[in-house]
Amino acid sequence: MSDKVCQNGNGTAAKPLTNGIANGVDEKNEEKIAGVFYNAKEASWYTYDVLQEIANHLLARTQLRPKIGIILGTGLGSLANQLTDADYIDYQTIPHFPVSTVEGHVGRLIFGYLKGVPVMCMQGRFHYYEGYPLAKCAMPVRVMKLVGCSHLIATNAAGGLHPDYKVGDIMLMKDHINIMGFAGNNPLQGPNDSRFGPRFPNMFNAYDFKLLKKAKEIGRDIGIENNLHEGVYICLGGPNFETVAELKMLRIWGVDAVGMSTVHEITTAVHCGMTCFAFSLITNLCIPSYDLEESPCHEDIVGIGKRQENTLTELVSRMAKHIHMELKK
Numbered sequence: 001m002s003d004k005v006c007q008n009g010n011g012t013a014a015k016p017l018t019n020g021i022a023n024g025v026d027e028k029n030e031e032k033i034a035g036v037f038y039n040a041k042e043a044s045w046y047t048y049d050v051l052q053e054i055a056n057h058l059l060a061r062t063q064l065r066p067k068i069g070i071i072l073g074t075g076l077g078s079l080a081n082q083l084t085d086a087d088y089i090d091y092q093t094i095p096h097f098p099v100s101t102v103e104g105h106v107g108r109l110i111f112g113y114l115k116g117v118p119v120m121c122m123q124g125r126f127h128y129y130e131g132y133p134l135a136k137c138a139m140p141v142r143v144m145k146l147v148g149c150s151h152l153i154a155t156n157a158a159g160g161l162h163p164d165y166k167v168g169d170i171m172l173m174k175d176h177i178n179i180m181g182f183a184g185n186n187p188l189q190g191p192n193d194s195r196f197g198p199r200f201p202n203m204f205n206a207y208d209f210k211l212l213k214k215a216k217e218i219g220r221d222i223g224i225e226n227n228l229h230e231g232v233y234i235c236l237g238g239p240n241f242e243t244v245a246e247l248k249m250l251r252i253w254g255v256d257a258v259g260m261s262t263v264h265e266i267t268t269a270v271h272c273g274m275t276c277f278a279f280s281l282i283t284n285l286c287i288p289s290y291d292l293e294e295s296p297c298h299e300d301i302v303g304i305g306k307r308q309e310n311t312l313t314e315l316v317s318r319m320a321k322h323i324h325m326e327l328k329k
């Protein structure tokens with residue numbers, strides 16, 4: 001057994017997390033968080049009017065009018081350090097906004113310029129396992145739309161199931177499996193407000209084919225083509241990582257990377273007509289074997305994101321630049 005903090009998957013000692021959060025619960029926000037646990041009704045509370053109120057609040061706090069929304073996944077938050085002339089808006093200060101409770105998710109919105117392109121960036125997302133209903137997890141996507149974003153770039157940390165994947169590789173998402181939706185849990189559940197989109201949205205081209213092609217081109221330009229893949233992502237509810245039997249099943253299903261986010265965000269974005277691009281940073285390998293000494297651990301996962309900051313910044317900023325130029329045409 002090695003002496004790394006988290007080797008055996010039995011959980012790590014509770015550590016103080018970022019922005020004052022300890023053991024996953026910020027004392028100041030404990031009441032707010034406790035109030036949302038398992039309260040699915042709250043999801044449908046985010047009506048068009050409430051979301052418009054949030055969007056108006058944000059627009060009053062920044063001069064920027066970005067067309068591109070970015071969601072930074074676990075450990076990928078440092079990409080936000082590259083934003084210039086930025087307005088930082090903590091989630092706690094936004095009316096009706098949840099708070100981030102996970103290490104590696106700072107919990108603020110940033111309006112700024114990414115290599116000259118105006119963007120709206122979530123430095124920290126919301127997960128189902130935090131106790132938020134899926135519609136609430138994905139709610140900021142609708143806010144992005146109401147703020148004026150036509151495009152979404154979503155990033156995540158994920159376990160690599162495909163046998164060719166290595167830690168640090170990037171998997172461009174070409175599709176996903178909405179397994180939580182299979183079980184009747186979907187962010188679009190409940191009354192449909194057609195101002196956002198249709199009752200029965202089509203997910204056929206959820207991940208924009210042209211953007212996918214552009215990302216591969218950029219991958220070649222920045223010399224990461226050998227570490228760049230295209231694959232299928234699945235979001236499980238978490239927070240536990242997978243059993244060996246589950247990994248075996250996911251492989252049979254054609255899953256290449258496994259995580260606990262993104263699918264409900266993309267579903268919501270597609271529903272409201274946004275063009276989506278997403279990728280997974282492969283932070284650990286999901287090897288379906290009982291003979292392994294190591295199992296995934298959140299602290300390691302956060303670390304991989306930080307390590308890949310430069311590459312990820314290059315990819316995201318070049319994609320943003322490309323979208324920006326296309327929108328100008």
Ligand SMILES: O=P(O)(O)O[C@H]1O[C@H](CO)[C@@H](O)[C@H]1O
Nearest residue numbers: 073074156157260261298301
């Ligand atoms: O999907 P993101 O937020 O990138 O984070 C992934 O990494 C965390 C587990 O370490 C989980 O939250 C999982 O979803």
Ligand SMILES: Nc1nc2[nH]cnc2c(=O)[nH]1
Nearest residue numbers: 157158159258259260296
């Ligand atoms: N479910 C899941 N989420 C992850 N996020 C990062 N790695 C993993 C993983 O192996 N499994």
